Amino acid sequence: MRLQLLALLSKEPAHGYELKQALEQVFGNAYPSPNIGQIYVTLGRLEKDGLVRSVDVEQSNRPNKKVYYCTAEGREALDEWVDSPTEGPRVRDEFFMKLVLAPMTGIADRMALINRQRRHYLAVMRDLVELAQQSDQENRPAQLLIEGAMLHLQADLDWLERCQEDLA
Amino acid sequence: MTIASAPSAIHTVNLVKIYQTGGLPVHAVRGIDLRVEPGEFVAVMGPSGSGKSTLVHMLGGLDTRTSGEIWVDGKRADTLTESAWAILRRQKIGFVFQFFNLVDNMTVADNVELPALLGGASARHARERRQYLLGELGLTDKADASPAQLSGGEQQRVALARALANQPQVLLADEPTGNLDSRNTRDVLRVLGEVHRQGQTIVMVTHDARVAGLADRVVTLLDGQIVDDAAIAAVRRRPKGGAGGVVELRG
Ligand SMILES: Nc1ncnc2c1ncn2[C@@H]1O[C@H](COP(=O)(O)OP(=O)(O)OP(=O)(O)O)[C@@H](O)[C@H]1O
Numbered sequence: 001m002r003l004q005l006l007a008l009l010s011k012e013p014a015h016g017y018e019l020k021q022a023l024e025q026v027f028g029n030a031y032p033s034p035n036i037g038q039i040y041v042t043l044g045r046l047e048k049d050g051l052v053r054s055v056d057v058e059q060s061n062r063p064n065k066k067v068y069y070c071t072a073e074g075r076e077a078l079d080e081w082v083d084s085p086t087e088g089p090r091v092r093d094e095f096f097m098k099l100v101l102a103p104m105t106g107i108a109d110r111m112a113l114i115n116r117q118r119r120h121y122l123a124v125m126r127d128l129v130e131l132a133q134q135s136d137q138e139n140r141p142a143q144l145l146i147e148g149a150m151l152h153l154q155a156d157l158d159w160l161e162r163c164q165e166d167l168a
Numbered sequence: 169m170t171i172a173s174a175p176s177a178i179h180t181v182n183l184v185k186i187y188q189t190g191g192l193p194v195h196a197v198r199g200i201d202l203r204v205e206p207g208e209f210v211a212v213m214g215p216s217g218s219g220k221s222t223l224v225h226m227l228g229g230l231d232t233r234t235s236g237e238i239w240v241d242g243k244r245a246d247t248l249t250e251s252a253w254a255i256l257r258r259q260k261i262g263f264v265f266q267f268f269n270l271v272d273n274m275t276v277a278d279n280v281e282l283p284a285l286l287g288g289a290s291a292r293h294a295r296e297r298r299q300y301l302l303g304e305l306g307l308t309d310k311a312d313a314s315p316a317q318l319s320g321g322e323q324q325r326v327a328l329a330r331a332l333a334n335q336p337q338v339l340l341a342d343e344p345t346g347n348l349d350s351r352n353t354r355d356v357l358r359v360l361g362e363v364h365r366q367g368q369t370i371v372m373v374t375h376d377a378r379v380a381g382l383a384d385r386v387v388t389l390l391d392g393q394i395v396d397d398a399a400i401a402a403v404r405r406r407p408k409g410g411a412g413g414v415v416e417l418r419g
Pocket residue numbers: 187188189194195196214215216217218219220221222223
């Protein structure tokens with residue numbers, strides 16, 4: 001969550017609760033709602049690393065609130081983040097390990113492994129389809145995230161098919 | 169063996185198809201035993217050339233079997249003549265081909281209504297069903313067009329509407345979403361989910377995991393044989409509320 005918070009703070013200073021609300025508004029339900037404790041812990045770490053600073057702002061008849069802002073160092077970290085390419089989806093997943101080790105060690109039958117995995121992916125896909133239907137169509141980040149997950153899953157299934165063809 | 173009160177919608181026994189065209193014989197389907205119960209949605213998957221189209225074509229009587237048995241709704245069907253198959257299809261089977269097969273010199277509306285009319289529906293009922301299906305599939309404004317004027321994805325949806333027009337006992341479909349973008353696939357998914365909930369039996373060849381995910385069961389072919397046939401179970405970690413679950417699902 002570090003860099004999301006830093007990005008929000010680079011736009012304007014804010015206190016913890018405002019950041020929580022901003023995250024919820026931007027991502028909708030596409031990401032699990034962040035809890036406020038986590039946000040304060042993360043802000044504390046960012047401050048320790050010099051990426052943000054905070055000032056106490058006095059409030060009438062309420063305790064002071066801490067307003068955070070992004071430092072020059074923070075801005076640099078943010079630039080580095082957006083400028084570097086993002087890691088692609090994992091290629092060597094756990095299933096791949098099982099598939100390779102199965103014939104070597106006799107721990108499992110590869111055909112059965114592939115079949116079970118296919119049915120699992122399809123079950124996950126079914127949940128994604130349901131989620132997409134239940135989620136607000138206007139919440140574009142949520143819909144795009146679900147669609148991305150579906151496309152990854154489709155690729156995984158196509159790959160399983162390739163693995164199975166190899167066994168034939 | 170199950171003791172079911174209603175006969176299976178589809179049942180095959182050691183079904184075999186060997187194509188013999190010149191050169192070497194091609195063993196496209198090699199001994200398939202398949203049982204589909206009324207109301208079941210079965211997805212057929214498998215690599216290219218594994219025999220999926222050959223199988224569903226035989227189930228719809230569009231291709232003859234080399235040996236084995238095909239039973240439709242409790243009646244032996246593989247021994248039927250071509251004209252008897254045509255009648256059986258009209259009464260009980262909706263078919264969506266991999267390459268659509270729409271009639272170009274008829275409007276989209278007539279293409280969809282025709283099977284219902286042939287099946288004995290009243291003109292009014294056929295029209296209402298057509299309006300409902302074209303509406304659900306986002307094709308209302310194409311009703312008066314000729315299929316030749318439509319995109320591949322649109323033709324595919326018309327073919328699905330046509331196959332469902334008659335509320336057939338069994339819907340057989342061969343890659344019905346191959347040409348669809350994600351919005352159109354969403355419409356097709358909704359319609360399939362809806363007719364399935366209403367009890368439509370479906371046997372569908374598909375590579376599309378979104379479509380296959382709707383099925384109760386997935387049958388996987390490899391080299392003309394069934395290598396997997398089992399229910400799609402619910403995932404253990406069901407996402408709770410909201411798309412936030414996506415992240416956890418893939419976690
Ligand atoms: N009319 C035909 N004459 C000769 N061989 C055929 C004929 N139709 C299909 N085949 C062969 O039978 C095998 C199974 O073909 P089929 O069309 O059933 O595969 P499929 O699983 O539907 O593939 P795809 O995913 O590409 O549609 C293939 O080897 C194919 O070349």
